[in-house]
Amino acid sequence: MSETTCATAAEVGLLLANRFADAVTEGPGPVGDTCLYVTPEKIVDVVRVLRDEQRFDFLMDETCVDYPDREPRFEVIYNLYSLSTGVRVFLKVKADDSEPGVPSITPLYRAANWFEREIYDMFGVRFAGHPDLRRILLYESFKGHALRKDYDATLRQPLIGPADGPDHARRHG
Amino acid sequence: MFGETFLTTTVDTVLKWARKNSLYPMPFGTACCAIEFMSVVSSHYDLARFGAEVVRFSPRQADLLIVAGTVSCKMAPVLKTIYDQMAEPKWVIAMGVCASTGGFYDNYATVQGIDTIIPVDVYVAGCPPRPEAVLDAVIKIQEKIEKEQHAPLF
Numbered sequence: 001m002s003e004t005t006c007a008t009a010a011e012v013g014l015l016l017a018n019r020f021a022d023a024v025t026e027g028p029g030p031v032g033d034t035c036l037y038v039t040p041e042k043i044v045d046v047v048r049v050l051r052d053e054q055r056f057d058f059l060m061d062e063t064c065v066d067y068p069d070r071e072p073r074f075e076v077i078y079n080l081y082s083l084s085t086g087v088r089v090f091l092k093v094k095a096d097d098s099e100p101g102v103p104s105i106t107p108l109y110r111a112a113n114w115f116e117r118e119i120y121d122m123f124g125v126r127f128a129g130h131p132d133l134r135r136i137l138l139y140e141s142f143k144g145h146a147l148r149k150d151y152d153a154t155l156r157q158p159l160i161g162p163a164d165g166p167d168h169a170r171r172h173g
Numbered sequence: 174m175f176g177e178t179f180l181t182t183t184v185d186t187v188l189k190w191a192r193k194n195s196l197y198p199m200p201f202g203t204a205c206c207a208i209e210f211m212s213v214v215s216s217h218y219d220l221a222r223f224g225a226e227v228v229r230f231s232p233r234q235a236d237l238l239i240v241a242g243t244v245s246c247k248m249a250p251v252l253k254t255i256y257d258q259m260a261e262p263k264w265v266i267a268m269g270v271c272a273s274t275g276g277f278y279d280n281y282a283t284v285q286g287i288d289t290i291i292p293v294d295v296y297v298a299g300c301p302p303r304p305e306a307v308l309d310a311v312i313k314i315q316e317k318i319e320k321e322q323h324a325p326l327f
């Protein structure tokens with residue numbers, strides 16, 4: 001345990017930047033939030049420091065954004081919050097959809113289990129060490145990843161029933 | 174000698190009369206329309222006035238399937254199974270635009286109208302439809318039952 005708990009997100013950012021010199025860089029914080037880019041190799045360590053030393057006891061959200069023009073094209077975003085100090089920090093990890101993927105933080109936060117499954121379902125980003133990386137919202141036979149920017153918005157993949165019934169033709173024909 | 178105490182009719186007519194005035198609805202409520210359906214069966218609008226107040230949550234005991242809500246592709250096989258489990262004769266109301274056409278959920282996950290999976294007798298427009306519209310749909314089902322050529326016996 002570190003002796004000090006940072007009182008502001010900026011202090012947390014400074015602490016992480018010092019501790020993980022090469023792995024943590026400042027990211028965009030357009031609305032005043034503290035946002036840090038973390039390399040995939042170090043994300044588990046960074047999150048562990050936040051959880052164990054800085055009392056970030058709440059993984060509010062873990063999500064993803066697709067930037068088709070970038071390389072790598074995805075950013076996984078961690079929204080960590082401390083209920084005791086009221087500090088919030090965003091972490092971002094750049095990722096592609098290759099194996100083995102971004103290290104899973106499920107061992108640290110059980111809430112990450114379903115978040116990461118949802119990211120896998122919607123974007124196809126994989127998480128190394130995830131205990132149960134399956135689709136969570138869509139069905140196993142669904143092809144592709146629906147929230148990627150290049151997923152055709154008019155594509156229909158019904159489990160049963162006609163894929164291109166009259167309704168489909170009327171709307172998209 | 175019996176005066177006016179007799180009424181002659183056909184089995185058909187009696188069956189249809191009985192069926193249309195004792196519909197057992199089974200609500201398949203998956204979204205906000207189901208909340209509106211609750212008010213349809215509650216005291217203010219009172220579906221009981223049309224003999225359809227005995228809401229059953231088992232498809233085996235129901236003959237009117239009211240699909241109230243958005244049906245996702247993942248839910249579609251469930252809806253089909255429930256429809257198949259209902260005994261003949263049976264009727265279906267698609268309540269609200271979601272059940273009728275997919276509504277504004279024109280996306281990868283939503284069934285674009287339950288008529289792509291099961292037959293529908295009456296569509297009710299609205300998001301959600303007013304309770305009066307649902308009552309109207311039940312009356313339309315009753316009219317439909319009355320006009321059926323031969324009511325199947327079993």
Ligand code: SF4
Nearest residue numbers: 205206269271300301
């Ligand atoms: S039609 Fe409107 S009220 Fe009904 S389920 Fe769809 S969104 Fe909800």
